[in-house]
Amino acid sequence: MDTLQSSFTGALAPMPRGRVVAAYLQETRAECLRYLRSPSFLLPTLLFPAVFFVMFAVVLGGRGAAEAPRFLLASYSTFGVMAPGLFGFGMSLALERDNGLLTLKRALPMPPAAYLLGKTAMAMLMAALITCLLQALGLTLAHVQLQAAQMLRLALVCILGAVPFCALGLLLGTLVKGQGAPAMVNLLYLPMAFLSGLWFPLQMLPPLLRAQAPLWPSYHLNALAQSALGLGTGGAAPHVLWLAGFTAVFLALAVHRLRRHG
Numbered sequence: 001m002d003t004l005q006s007s008f009t010g011a012l013a014p015m016p017r018g019r020v021v022a023a024y025l026q027e028t029r030a031e032c033l034r035y036l037r038s039p040s041f042l043l044p045t046l047l048f049p050a051v052f053f054v055m056f057a058v059v060l061g062g063r064g065a066a067e068a069p070r071f072l073l074a075s076y077s078t079f080g081v082m083a084p085g086l087f088g089f090g091m092s093l094a095l096e097r098d099n100g101l102l103t104l105k106r107a108l109p110m111p112p113a114a115y116l117l118g119k120t121a122m123a124m125l126m127a128a129l130i131t132c133l134l135q136a137l138g139l140t141l142a143h144v145q146l147q148a149a150q151m152l153r154l155a156l157v158c159i160l161g162a163v164p165f166c167a168l169g170l171l172l173g174t175l176v177k178g179q180g181a182p183a184m185v186n187l188l189y190l191p192m193a194f195l196s197g198l199w200f201p202l203q204m205l206p207p208l209l210r211a212q213a214p215l216w217p218s219y220h221l222n223a224l225a226q227s228a229l230g231l232g233t234g235g236a237a238p239h240v241l242w243l244a245g246f247t248a249v250f251l252a253l254a255v256h257r258l259r260r261h262g
Contacts, residue, residue: 023110024117031118032125035088045087045126049080050133056199057142067231069142074154074225075198077134078218081158082193084126085165086172086185089119093173094181120166127162131155146229153228161221164247168217171254192216217246 035041053076057069096102105115135151138144169185176184193199195209196218202210213219220239226232 020111024114027110027114027118028121031122035122035126041088042126045080045083046130046133048083049076049130050137052076052079052199053134053137054141057138057144069138069144070229071201071226071231073134073138073142073144074229074231075222077131077154077158078161078196078222078225079193079198080130080134081127081162081221082165082189082218084123084130085162085167086169086189088123088126088169089166090169090172091181091185092119093170094176095178097173098178116170120163123162123166124159127159128155131158150229154225157221157224157228161224161243164217164221164243164250167247167250167254171250171257174254174257192218196222198222214242217243 053072057072057076093102096105102115106112131154135146135154139146168188172184172188173181195205196202196213196216197205198218202213205213220242223232223234223239224236227236
């Protein structure tokens, strides 16, 4: 009886801390490798903002203001880092809920948060690659004068700035079915970039559209990116606080829906 009881107690014993850490690391590694080995995700995510930047900052750069390439480097960096969270989190979560992969992962002996942490790490890694690529294009083709400190600040802003869009993508993935996820993500991704002033200064938008720009997380991330390159005005604290609050609210809503609806 004692042996049976001890065996039963051992089965319910918490996982050792080393195994918990290993589970987080393995899930993070698996998620990153999974997307890095997927050309259908990797290439469009990297090349879409790069093509736009080359088109407008390099090919058409001489027709604009002297600081236009610098402005576009910050804004297209923001535009680029939105995608890993929205597509890699939102669209993939919707598909994985439909095909049962999320149910399988829940049955595995790993911490529930490892799944979310793995996808978040993947989005931040993609944000780092996108930022490095755009900065390389800015330095070599657009001839943007950047100091090392500015490059590091922009990279840090973009890597951390991917997290709010992970929270948004997570909630979106709990609301839509797998087949409708790509259309829904694009329906949010492109208008959000347009209405946040990522493709041209907000002053060019009608007053009604310009007034609602602060409602979007991309507006606040772009303000931080512009400031990192010396173009921003005002303090960074309001934008950081807004993004932190946005992340917390959308993450809480998404986790609540996952617990209730799977």
